Amino acid sequence: EVQLLESGGGLVQPGGSLRLSCAASGFTFSNYAMSWVRQAPGKGLEWVSAISSSGGSTYYADSVKGRFTISRDNSKNTLYLQMNSLRAEDTAVYFCAIRGRYSSNWFSYFEYWGQGALVTVSS
């Protein structure tokens, strides 16, 4: 069974930093590109960042480019999101998600999702 478990969320002051982790199990983690998707309270879904299966390629939404860094450790089956210079508008539940297998594009749908980690940016 595929499992994705996010951790590392919490309350942080504006301008602060936080690192999210996503522990993966039940599939061959090193074979799949991964993404982070967020959802502000009461709002819709927003794709944040993606990383290739090897970690050699990364992509970011304009809203987080230069502030967030996605990475992975395939030996630990873990995905990360380092978030710096946090703003109030970054307050959201952050989901990690597995790239869908059946897409001819590099970007794809999201086949499985974790339960999410809440990040609150407030003074």
Add this chain to the structure above:
Amino acid sequence: EIVMTQSPATLSVSPGERATLSCRASQSVSSNLAWYQQKPGQAPRLLIYGASTRATGIPARFSGSGSGTEFTLTISSLQSEDFAVYYCQQYNNWPLFGQGTKVEIK
């Protein structure tokens, strides 16, 4: 820049009735369109990808259609567990979601 527009924002339906949800892209996304269901406090669940292919374990009452700029998710006979928010997402390029349609009990 692509814009994804879902309609209606809220759909009131009685159990057993048919629900039809619409998703429109501002430019063609081919068949690179997915649908998700999200219940309060839960992660989204993939329903449809490739505009019309049901994901693993999704009941046959869910069907997707369309290509290019116009897409439809149909739930043929609403069950109690289907009342939720539904999102479309294009993946022709950078992933982008619609704003969602809430399906509520009439």
